[in-house]
Structure formats: structure tokens, C-alpha cells
Amino acid sequence: MKESESRFRGWLLRETGIDPDSLGNEFLTRALTERVHALQADGERLLSAARPPVTQEALDAYWQQLNASADERRALIELFVVPETWFFRDREAFATLARLAAERFAAMPGRVIRVLSAPCSTGEEPYSAAMALLDAGLEPSSFAIDAIDLSARAIEQARLGCYGRNAFRGTATEFRARYFTPANDGWLLDERVRACVQFRHANLVDPGADTGIRYDFVFCRNVLIYFDRDAQDRVIRSLDGLLVDDGMLFVGPAETGVAMRHGMRAARVPLAFAFHREPAGAVADAYAARPAAPLHTAAPYRRAERFTVAPVAAPRPVVAVAPPAWLGDGLPPFAATPPAAFDARAGRSVVTAEAAAPVVEGIAPTLEDAQALANAGAFDEAERVLAQFSARVGPHADAFYLNGLIADARGRAAEAGDFYRKALYLRPTHHEALTHLATLLDVGGDRAGAQWLLERARRSAG
Structure with missing residues (x-):
């Protein structure tokens, strides 16, 4: 980064x-250029290509x-906010929230x-939590959802509750028919759901005075x-x-x-990416037992200097993998837990390794079959199904991606x-493949290549 811009980088790190x-090598330069030209005396807004370089x-x-x-x-901070969100993103997180919240309320009815959503962006996440809890049978009086974000613009949009495609x-998307009404510019969320969420403008890295409120679930x-790592540490400690x-x-x-x-x-719930607080004393034991070399999991986009994965004492029966694009965020995820009926309202299905493994003779295996097997830890069978699928349909971007996840989970980084x-190669905008490959490059020391891929991933998500 140019020396003249280092003060802005330091300021942004301290403030946010x-x-x-992490947003790309030239993102700060572009943001500063945009704000400088926006404040010019003539007030003329130029297209990016027409903006002259900013002088010292x-x-x-x-x-x-x-x-x-x-x-x-x-105004400058708003340019760095990444409002990439949608309703029921990573659905298993909300299914887990609904299931555990219902259990807790049943155990203690009073x-x-x-629930805390931090940051909440334009509201899709906390509103999804509210809909999940209502669908689980909880009354609005039995839960409270707080939502905070650094972006005042995002908070304002969230409070309006009107959303586009x-x-x-x-x-x-069956929930849309239950909780939204068509509007001229999209869909308007039901007031009953909006009333369940309290929005507040706040800084995640500097939350201010402790209110004394403690949360059952934090997103x-x-x-x-x-x-950066320092901010990550501060936020995790604060949320804990x-x-x-x-x-x-x-x-x-x-x-x-x-x-x-x-x-x-x-929490070992595939696709939920959920964690419990560790009992006192266990943290020190975990760190003392950690091996010198980090282990690779299927978690994407992990930076070598930022993340160290805790050791795994025995082979994990479950691998939590990011849902590929072909599943769509709405298809039911799979988990290696005791069998249960699919809950259409919670959007959840569970499969054991034994139940997932068989492939019916005479029926062509699908990517969904391979996904279920991978989530159940049946990697050999999942790879066999992927081979059969590829032999039938030919090269397929999502099949390659899932093969990559399985190889990653087994520690075969090069493969x-x-x-x-x-x-x-088949789909240059494949968001999950971009972020996972960026992880491997960063762990291997190619930080510039990783940043380039992450910038591509960010553009593909937009």
C-alpha cells in the first residue's frame, strides 16, 4: 500500500x-478516490474511469x-461495509437455533x-431468526432479538423491512408467502416479524458499556x-x-x-458452524496439546497468520462443508445425527452415515447424494458417487468443488x-471454489494470489 495511504488504513483498522x-489490493485507493471526488467543490460525480488520480x-x-x-x-466507512446477505443464509444455523430454543423454552417455560445478530446488515439475518422461532412455535413474548450494525444506512433499510429479489x-422460499406481502419495489415483511427485532447502531469492535444482557444465541x-487478527480477538472475547x-x-x-x-x-452440527463456550481450564489444555503444524479442515478462506485449527484427536465422523451453489440456500442440509423426519417449516433434514451410504441400484446418483455422504463422513462412498456422476454427465463445476472439499477435509491440500x-475453469465465478482456493494459497504463503481470488469472490457475490 502507498505510504501516503497508510494512515487511512490504520484509522480504518482502529475504527472498524x-x-x-481483505477487500482487495486497490480497494482503499478506490474508496479514497471516490470520497475525495465526491467532496470536490463543483460536486460533480464522475464515473470511476473518468476520475483523475488523487494528489498528495x-x-x-x-x-x-x-x-x-x-x-x-x-460516509467513508459505508464504502467498506459488505452488505452481502439474504434470508436463511446457511439454513442449518436457523434450524439449529429453532430446535435448541424450543428445547430451552420447554425446559424453562418462563x-x-x-438472540443477538452482530452485525445485522440490512436485517435479513435477525428477521430469519425471528421467522425460525415463530415457526418453531414460540410466541413473540418468549424471545427477544437484538440486532446491531456499524452502517446507519443498513439499519435504516432493515427497519423498513422491504426487500427485493x-x-x-x-x-x-415458502416463508415469503407466509411472512411477506408484495409491494411496488419488492416484498414487505409482516409487522409481527419486524416487531420481534430491535435494531441499534453500534460498533462491533467497540461495543461500549456492558448492558448486563446475556444471550442464548449470538450470530x-x-x-x-x-x-485483522487483533480485531478478531477483541470481537470474539466480547461476544464470549x-x-x-x-x-x-x-x-x-x-x-x-x-x-x-x-x-x-x-457444536458438531454440519452446516450450522456453531460453537459452545468451552468450560474453564479446557482452553489451556487445548492449546498445550496443539500440534506444531495446523490441520486443514473444510472451513474456507482461513488465513495462515490468522487461524490455527485445534487438533483433532480422532477421525471426525462429520465434516461441516459450505453448501455449494447447486444446493441453493433453500435445499435441506444433511447432518450425521439420529434420523428424523424432514421439517418443512424449519427447513431441516438429518441423515446418518449408515442411512446416507446406500445408493439405490438402477438409479443414477446425484450431487445431493454425494453431499449427504460427505456430510455423514462417508468420504470413500461420496467420492465413488461423484465418479459415477461425472462419468454420466461429464465435467461439472460443482462436482469438482465437492471433490475439492473432500480432499481438503482429508488433508490433501494439493489435490x-x-x-x-x-x-x-468451468465456472470462473464459483464463489465457494474461489474462497476455498484462496485459503490454500494463503496457507501456502501466496498472500497476493489469495487476495486476488478474494476480490474476485467479492465481485462474484455482488
């Missing part, structure tokens, strides 16, 4: 925890403006289940990947302090290593990288 490098004098003047104006500080992804997903003793933290699929680094214990590259 966001590492501009202009940067110096903007630095003074930034320090003098709270409005300008908010208690209020408390991009907020509804995947195939299971902090897909934001820690943009923070906000959990009740048996509380649960949900992170993004790329952030599992952060929770493990702080001694949190995986996993080859599979991810094949997926990207």
Missing part, C-alpha cells in the same frame, strides 16, 4: 477492525476533513430466549474474515462475554478457525487445489 487488504495534497486535505467531520467518517435465494457471521453459560455462537463457514483459536467447542481450479 476491517483490514482493507488532496489526500492531506481529505485526512483533515475526515478527522473533523463525523458525517465524513460515516424464560425469555435472547436478491434477498430471496435458493429454492425454499456473528461472515464479517470476521474482513478483520455476552453469552450465557450454555450459549451458542454462530460464525460464517470461513470463520470457524477464529472460534477454535479462542478455545470454543464446535484439493487442483479440484478447485477445475471448478473455476
Whole structure:
């Protein structure tokens, strides 16, 4: 990064925890250029291609403006907020929330289940939590959802509760008919759901005074990947302090290593990316037993200098993998837990390794079959099904991606990288393959290559 911009990078890290490098090598330069030109005396807004380079004098003047104006500080921060979210993103997290919340309320009918969404972006996550809890049979009076975000613009949009097509992804969007009404510019969320969530403008890395409220469930997903290590540590410590003793933290699929680094214990629910607080004393034991070389899991986008995965004493019966695009966010995920009927309202299905393994003779195996087997830990069988699928349909980006996940989970990094590259050859915008390959490059020391892939992934998500 240019020396003249280092002060802005330091300021952004202190204020938000966001590492501009995680958004791409030139992201900070582009953001500063946009704000400098927006504040020019003539007020003319130029297209990016038509903007002349920003001079050192202009940067110096903007630095003074930034320090003098709270409005300008908010405007610059808004450019670094990543509002990539949709309803029921990673559905198993919400199915887990609904199941455990119902169990806790049944055990203690008088208690209020408390949920925190931090950051909440434009509201899809906390509203999904509210709908999941209502679908689980909980009355609005039996739970409370707090939602915070650094972006005042996002909070304002969340409170409006009106959403366009991009907020509804995947195939299971039946909840829209129950909780939304068509509007001129999209769909308007039912007031009953909106009333379940209290939004507040707040900084995740500087939460302020402790209110004394403790939460049963905290969602902090897909934001820690943009923070530097110091900010990650501060946020995890803060969130851990906000959990009740048996509380649960949900992170993004790329952030599992952060929770493990702080001694949190995986809930072992595939695709939920959920963690419990570790009992006192267990953290030190876990760190003492850690091997010198990090182990690879299927968690994507883990940076070598940021994440160290806790050791696995025995082969894991379950691998939690990020749902590939072909599943859609709405298809029921699979988990290696005792069999249970599919709950259409919670969007959850569970499969044991024994139940998942057989492939019916005469019926062509599908990618969903391979996904179920992989989630159940039946890697050999999953690879066999993928081979049969590929022989039938030919090269397929999502089949290569799933092969990569299995190789990654088995610690075969070079093989996993080859599979991810094949997926990207067939589909250059394959978001999950981009983020997983970025992890492998970063762990291997190619930070520039990893950042380039992450920037591509960010553009593909937009």
C-alpha cells in the first residue's frame, strides 16, 4: 500500500477492525478516490474511469476533513461495509437455533430466549431468526432479538423491512408467502416479524458499556474474515462475554478457525458452524496439546497468520462443508445425527452415515447424494458417487468443488487445489471454489494470489 495511504488504513483498522487488504489490493485507493471526488467543490460525480488520480495534497486535505467531520467518517466507512446477505443464509444455523430454543423454552417455560445478530446488515439475518422461532412455535413474548450494525444506512433499510429479489435465494422460499406481502419495489415483511427485532447502531469492535444482557444465541457471521487478527480477538472475547453459560455462537463457514483459536467447542452440527463456550481450564489444555503444524479442515478462506485449527484427536465422523451453489440456500442440509423426519417449516433434514451410504441400484446418483455422504463422513462412498456422476454427465463445476472439499477435509491440500481450479475453469465465478482456493494459497504463503481470488469472490457475490 502507498505510504501516503497508510494512515487511512490504520484509522480504518482502529475504527472498524476491517483490514482493507481483505477487500482487495486497490480497494482503499478506490474508496479514497471516490470520497475525495465526491467532496470536490463543483460536486460533480464522475464515473470511476473518468476520475483523475488523487494528489498528495488532496489526500492531506481529505485526512483533515475526515478527522473533523463525523458525517465524513460515516460516509467513508459505508464504502467498506459488505452488505452481502439474504434470508436463511446457511439454513442449518436457523434450524439449529429453532430446535435448541424450543428445547430451552420447554425446559424453562418462563424464560425469555435472547438472540443477538452482530452485525445485522440490512436485517435479513435477525428477521430469519425471528421467522425460525415463530415457526418453531414460540410466541413473540418468549424471545427477544437484538440486532446491531456499524452502517446507519443498513439499519435504516432493515427497519423498513422491504426487500427485493436478491434477498430471496435458493429454492425454499415458502416463508415469503407466509411472512411477506408484495409491494411496488419488492416484498414487505409482516409487522409481527419486524416487531420481534430491535435494531441499534453500534460498533462491533467497540461495543461500549456492558448492558448486563446475556444471550442464548449470538450470530456473528461472515464479517470476521474482513478483520485483522487483533480485531478478531477483541470481537470474539466480547461476544464470549455476552453469552450465557450454555450459549451458542454462530460464525460464517470461513470463520470457524477464529472460534477454535479462542478455545470454543464446535457444536458438531454440519452446516450450522456453531460453537459452545468451552468450560474453564479446557482452553489451556487445548492449546498445550496443539500440534506444531495446523490441520486443514473444510472451513474456507482461513488465513495462515490468522487461524490455527485445534487438533483433532480422532477421525471426525462429520465434516461441516459450505453448501455449494447447486444446493441453493433453500435445499435441506444433511447432518450425521439420529434420523428424523424432514421439517418443512424449519427447513431441516438429518441423515446418518449408515442411512446416507446406500445408493439405490438402477438409479443414477446425484450431487445431493454425494453431499449427504460427505456430510455423514462417508468420504470413500461420496467420492465413488461423484465418479459415477461425472462419468454420466461429464465435467461439472460443482462436482469438482465437492471433490475439492473432500480432499481438503482429508488433508490433501494439493489435490484439493487442483479440484478447485477445475471448478473455476468451468465456472470462473464459483464463489465457494474461489474462497476455498484462496485459503490454500494463503496457507501456502501466496498472500497476493489469495487476495486476488478474494476480490474476485467479492465481485462474484455482488
